[in-house]
Structures are given as structure tokens and as C-alpha cells.
Amino acid sequence: MEWNTLLSTRRMRGSASGARVKSTDLRSEFEKDYHRIIGSASFRRLQDKTQVFPLDKSDFIRTRLTHSLEVSSFAKSLGQNIGENIITHKRDPGFTPQMKEDICHILQCAGLIHDIGNPPFGHFGEDAIREWFTRHLSTLTFFDRSVEEMLTPQMREDFYHFEGNAQALRLVTKLHYLVDENGMNLTYALLNTIVKYPVPSTGIDKNTGNIKDKKMGYYYADQQIYEEIAADTGTTGIRHPLTYILEAADDLAYKTADIEDAFVKGFISYYDLERELEQLQETYPDSNFNALEKLHTYYERGKQKQSGSPESYAVKNWIVRVQGYLISCATFGFTSNYESIMNGTFKKDIFFGTFGEQLMELLGDMAYRYVFSSTAIYKMEVTEAVILDFLMNKLVHAVLYYDTDAKLNSIDSRVISFISDNYKNAYKYQAEGKSEAEKLYLRLLLVTDYICGMTDSYAKRLYQEMNGLV
Missing domain, CATH: 1.10.3210.10 (Hypothetical protein af1432)
Structure with missing residues (x-):
């Protein structure tokens, strides 16, 4: 791959044809x-x-x-x-x-x-939508035909692996x-x-x-x-x-932020983090970054500054220090694998093989053990699943015969009216000239398009309004 090609400035719609006016936009x-x-x-x-x-x-x-x-x-x-x-x-x-x-x-x-x-509702929202299709796609019918059988393998897999x-x-x-x-x-x-x-x-x-x-x-x-x-x-x-770099930035951001947010919410204490870092240090004593030592340094500094909570001072400053270190690790990971990245053969993320790899794994594992598998989060996710399952049920039922010769019942026609005209116009543009199966596939995508456009508050409010709870 060559950077001249990789950094393409082309767009699907170019500038106005034949325009010769000199732009003042620098x-x-x-x-x-x-x-x-x-x-x-x-x-x-x-x-x-x-x-x-x-x-x-x-x-x-x-x-x-x-x-x-x-x-x-x-x-x-x-x-x-x-x-x-x-x-x-x-x-x-x-x-x-x-x-x-x-x-x-x-x-x-x-x-x-x-x-x-x-x-809405984070990565659990993705899981809930995938699982809805896994449970229900095989049961849907369209004019007495199986929807699942009408769709091509790739169309079906798109829903089973919604992403x-x-x-x-x-x-x-x-x-x-x-x-x-x-x-x-x-x-x-x-x-x-x-x-x-x-x-x-x-x-x-x-x-x-x-x-x-x-x-x-x-x-x-x-x-x-x-x-x-x-x-x-x-x-x-x-x-x-550049995708490797974007992925590293994403991983770095959420793995460090999840620990900080979990500390603020009370899921993880200073002493939990200290204990986990002690185990990391024992397992990888040759690391060039002593994360435990840095945590202790910030704790002592917090006490010297007479911070109201030296534990909070330590954790929050430690997070910033770790982020800087991990940026250095990702930089090394990319540049040391530059040739294989540029020829498309590098198979890992750019933390792989660096001193930051084990620290990143620990942070992700801690978030899972202390936060994502906690009863509090599970309760939230059960509530979110109820909301998303209800919306998927109502919307999929409504779109099956939308834009067909079949007459929609009074409820389905009203549910369809909730969907933004932008999404419906996009569907109609994409569906023009397509086969019946492709149109059906696009109508199912119309549902996921609409739901993915929802905020958490909107999804919750729509669920409550449709159930007469407000």
C-alpha cells in the first residue's frame, strides 16, 4: 500500500461539475x-x-x-x-x-x-439486536413464505451478526x-x-x-x-x-476510562487496583513500566498535598500517566511492524508484543470482573433487553408489509409513522428497482437503522409511551 493512494480525498459526490470559481476555503x-x-x-x-x-x-x-x-x-x-x-x-x-x-x-x-x-445502551444493545434476530428471523413469514428462506445467506448473516x-x-x-x-x-x-x-x-x-x-x-x-x-x-x-491506530486509540480510551468510571461509581477501590497491579508486577517483573510503583507515588503525593481523598487523587492521576505510557507502546507497536502493516499482513493489534499488552489485558479483565459481570449492570441490561425486544417486535411486524400492496392494520401504520422520514426516504431510494427479497431485507434494515439512531432516553421514552406508562 502507498500513502498517496491511502490518503484519498475522493468523495461519493464530488464538487459541482465544471465549477471554476477559485475557492477561498483554505x-x-x-x-x-x-x-x-x-x-x-x-x-x-x-x-x-x-x-x-x-x-x-x-x-x-x-x-x-x-x-x-x-x-x-x-x-x-x-x-x-x-x-x-x-x-x-x-x-x-x-x-x-x-x-x-x-x-x-x-x-x-x-x-x-x-x-x-x-x-442505544452500549455494546449490550448490539447483543440484544443480534439475539432478537437469532430467536425470531426463522419464525417470520411474508405472504406465507419464510423470510429466512427468501433472504440470501449474506442477508441473513448480516442480521445474525449485526454490528x-x-x-x-x-x-x-x-x-x-x-x-x-x-x-x-x-x-x-x-x-x-x-x-x-x-x-x-x-x-x-x-x-x-x-x-x-x-x-x-x-x-x-x-x-x-x-x-x-x-x-x-x-x-x-x-x-x-490508519485503522490499526484508530483501534489502539479506542482500546486505550475505553480500557482506562472504564477503570476510572468504575472507581467513581464505587465498583473498584484504590485497594482493588493496588492488589491487581501487585499480581501483574509479580507475573511480569521485567516490564519497563512499574504500574504499581506509579500508583503508590501518586498516593503519597496526594497525602502530601492533603487531598481530601489520596486514593482518588492517586487513581485519577495514575490513569493519565498510564494513558501516556500506552500511547508510547502503541507508537512502538505500529512503527516496529510498519512493513507488515503496509503490506497488509499484520494480524494483531498494535499493542501486541509491547510492554503495554499485559497492562491493557489487565484493565479489560478488571472491567469485566468488577463491572460488567456485576449484579447492578446485569439488572440494567435486563431492563434494556425488555425495551429493545419490545421495539424490535413492534417495528419488524410493522415493516414486513410496508411498501407492498398489502394494507397495513391501524397499529402497524401508526408504528411506521414513528420512523424518521430520512430513514424511510433512504429506504425508498435504495429499494428502487430491487427484487422483492432485497426490498424485504432493506425493510428489516430500516428497523435497525431507526433503532440505532435512537438515544438511550428516546428508546426508553418510546417504550413507555407505547406501553401507556407515561
Whole structure:
């Protein structure tokens, strides 16, 4: 892969044909992407979507919006570090200072939109939607025909493996109606960067050992867009190099933030963290970063400063110190594997093989053991499942015969009216000239499009209103 191709400024809709007026806009194409994203309603909705704790009343706990801003910041920092390393050590004679600036802007934008397609209630929302299709798709009928049998294997697998990453590509290219059917009309370099898994739902294979094959990166409905983007950037079937950096920024952000949020919510104490780091230090005594020692240093500093809570002072400052260290690890991981990343053969994430790998694993494991498997979170998730199951039941039943010759009953017609005209217009545009099976597939996607566009509060409120609870 070559950076000249990878940093494609092409968009689905180019500038006005034949325009010869000299532009006074001095922004690069990637800086323009940033302003399109920041000004979008889809981005604003992230302020009311769960990161870990749904509908939390604390102004400290992170939402999808604050998480995305953190990922954006980390991704840009990594881009600066890695770009400078490539130039300083002459790893690529074709890499220029302008390219360094461009990758920083692309990564900054990618951080903002990497979760933009996620449904309400965090990653559990994705699980709930996948599980709904696993339970119900085989039972659905359309004019006495099995819906499951009408759909092609890839169409079926799209629902069984429903994925927020694939939804992000769909949202920014088709559903966010700005000027026309091209969504936000972002640059191909940026769109390619957010495709973490460059395979269709039928190409998922967790046994290859290659991180790119773990999940699907695009729906059948959006395959043509993906193929056009990949062909233009020269990444067909492989990851864009910047995707590794975006993924590292995402992992770094949520694994450190989950610990901090869990500490503030009382799921993890200073002494829990101390004990876990003691075990890490015993297991990996040769690490060049003594995380336990750093925690103790900040605790003593908190006492010297007469902090109201030296434990809180220590944990929060420790998190910041760890983030800086992990940025260095990710920088090393990318630059030391530069050749294999650029030829599309690198199979791991860029923390793999670095001193930060074990620390990252510990942070993720702690979040699972102390938070995600707790009774409090399980109770929240049971409530969320009830809401999403109800909405899926009502919406799928309503869309089955929408846009057909069949007459909808009074309830289904009203449920259809709830769906945004933007989503319905996108469906009609995409369904034009398609077979009956493809239209049915797109109507099922219309449901997931609508639900993924919901905030946590909207999903809860719609459920309550439809059940007469308000």
C-alpha cells in the first residue's frame, strides 16, 4: 500500500461539475470532514448514548460522545507520534510532512465517528439486536413464505451478526441525509479508516488468527460502497493502516476510562487496583513500566498535598500517566511492524508484543470482573433487553408489509409513522428497482437503522409511551 493512494480525498459526490470559481476555503479535505461531523445531528446524539452506565445522572461518567472525543484526541496524538517517527527514521521515502498532517486530521475525524452507528445502551444493545434476530428471523413469514428462506445467506448473516461498526459506515454514507443520498459525503480515506473488519458477514472467521476477520465491516446493502472505497485506496480485503491506530486509540480510551468510571461509581477501590497491579508486577517483573510503583507515588503525593481523598487523587492521576505510557507502546507497536502493516499482513493489534499488552489485558479483565459481570449492570441490561425486544417486535411486524400492496392494520401504520422520514426516504431510494427479497431485507434494515439512531432516553421514552406508562 502507498500513502498517496491511502490518503484519498475522493468523495461519493464530488464538487459541482465544471465549477471554476477559485475557492477561498483554505481547509484541507480532511479538515472539511471534521466540520461536517461536528455539525451533524448524528454526532450530537452520542451525548445521550451509553458508554458503560446507561442513563447515568452523574456529570462525570462518560457517554459515547465524551468517549468519542477522547478517542479522537488519542488517535490524533498517535498520528503525530507515528508520522514523526516515519519521517525521522526514514521508514518510507514517500512519506511527507503534509501526509503526517493529513493522517492526524483523518484520525481525529475517525475517532469522532467510530461509534456513531452504535444502538442505544452500549455494546449490550448490539447483543440484544443480534439475539432478537437469532430467536425470531426463522419464525417470520411474508405472504406465507419464510423470510429466512427468501433472504440470501449474506442477508441473513448480516442480521445474525449485526454490528455497530458496519452500521457506522452505513450511517455516514447513506442515512445521514445532508444534501442528498450520499450521507455526510466524507472522504474515502476517512471512510476506509473506520472499517475495522474489511469482510462481509459471510467472511467472518475467528479461527484465522487475523484480527480483521473477527467481525463484519459492512452490510450486503453497503457492499458496493465498501468495494469502491477499498479499490480507490488500494485496501481491498485488508485493513487501512490508519485503522490499526484508530483501534489502539479506542482500546486505550475505553480500557482506562472504564477503570476510572468504575472507581467513581464505587465498583473498584484504590485497594482493588493496588492488589491487581501487585499480581501483574509479580507475573511480569521485567516490564519497563512499574504500574504499581506509579500508583503508590501518586498516593503519597496526594497525602502530601492533603487531598481530601489520596486514593482518588492517586487513581485519577495514575490513569493519565498510564494513558501516556500506552500511547508510547502503541507508537512502538505500529512503527516496529510498519512493513507488515503496509503490506497488509499484520494480524494483531498494535499493542501486541509491547510492554503495554499485559497492562491493557489487565484493565479489560478488571472491567469485566468488577463491572460488567456485576449484579447492578446485569439488572440494567435486563431492563434494556425488555425495551429493545419490545421495539424490535413492534417495528419488524410493522415493516414486513410496508411498501407492498398489502394494507397495513391501524397499529402497524401508526408504528411506521414513528420512523424518521430520512430513514424511510433512504429506504425508498435504495429499494428502487430491487427484487422483492432485497426490498424485504432493506425493510428489516430500516428497523435497525431507526433503532440505532435512537438515544438511550428516546428508546426508553418510546417504550413507555407505547406501553401507556407515561
